[in-house]
Amino acid sequence: MVSALHRESIARFGGSDGIRDAGLLESALARAQNRVAYDPGATVFALAADYCLGIAGNHPFVDGNKCTAILAAATFLSLNGYAFDPPETSIVQMIVGLAAREVEADALTEWFADFSQQR
Numbered sequence: 001m002v003s004a005l006h007r008e009s010i011a012r013f014g015g016s017d018g019i020r021d022a023g024l025l026e027s028a029l030a031r032a033q034n035r036v037a038y039d040p041g042a043t044v045f046a047l048a049a050d051y052c053l054g055i056a057g058n059h060p061f062v063d064g065n066k067c068t069a070i071l072a073a074a075t076f077l078s079l080n081g082y083a084f085d086p087p088e089t090s091i092v093q094m095i096v097g098l099a100a101r102e103v104e105a106d107a108l109t110e111w112f113a114d115f116s117q118q119r
Contacts, residue, residue, distance in 0.1 A: 002029065005075060006061050006068040015063030025061075028054030032076075044080045045116065048073035049108040056098040066095045077116055086115035 003019065010017045019025060031054035032047045039046075055061075055069035070091065074084040086094075094111060097103040 001075070002055070002068065002072050005071045006064055009064040009067040009071055013064065013067055018062040019060060020062050021058075021060050024058040025055075028058040028060055030054075043109070043113070044077060044082065045113040046105070046109045048076050048084075048112045049105050051076055052098070052108060052112075053103070053105060057101070066098045069098065070094065073112060077112065081119050082116040083119055084112065084116045086111070090115065 002025065006019075007017055009015075029051065032050035035042045035047060035050050052069040052073040055072055056066050059065045061068060077084045090111070094103065094108075
């Protein structure tokens with residue numbers, strides 16, 4: 001599913017398609033699974049942040065890692081009954097922060113919670 005989101009991101013925003021390192025993608029996705037194993041009370045927002053930070057930080061794709069990271073987290077929230085709808089300016093600021101590695105897990109968790117509504 002994440003590879004399909006990556007292709008969608010590349011189609012919408014440009015860049016080169018492809019997985020640079022499948023092991024890094026697997027590791028990125030395992031981040032949230034590890035949290036569930038060791039912190040069963042974790043919120044869906046913390047898990048969304050784990051997916052986002054894992055993909056953005058590991059750079060498993062050739063291009064489009066930050067956009068794919070946010071799309072993956074938004075999809076995870078949607079699959080768990082939440083509509084995620086931040087303003088476009090907020091998304092741009094978050095992508096810039098992710099690129100600069102200035103975004104902490106707690107801040108990202110809060111961002112997902114602030115812009116999500118349960119359906």
